[in-house]
Amino acid sequence: MNLAKLRGALAEKGITQRELAKKLGLTTKSVNAKLNGRCKISVDEAASMSKILKLKEPSTIFFD
Template sequence: MDLNKLRGVLAEKRITQVKLAKALHLSVKSMNAKLNGKTPITVEEANMIAKIADISNPTEIFFADSVA
């Protein structure tokens, strides 16, 4: 998963962690942990994030190996 790319897309589309957390029915703390790689993003959450952020090719983000 390429979290840097995901955070970049979210920032570009002005989708805050608060907005994303509400849409996924998570606490902001939980959303932050997911976006920082401390807890995994589930397949269902990835699908919802892709829809919310209108990500045209989610496999580039959610199934990519990040080198960070």
């Protein structure tokens, strides 16, 4: 998983961790832990993030 690319995609789309957390139904603290590698991102969360960020090639982020 390439967390730097994921954080970059968030910045590129102008989506904050708080906004992402709300869309995923998670706490901001939980999203922060996932984006910093302290907690794993589930397959369902990765799929949701891909849709939220409208990623064309999510495999480059989630399957490094």
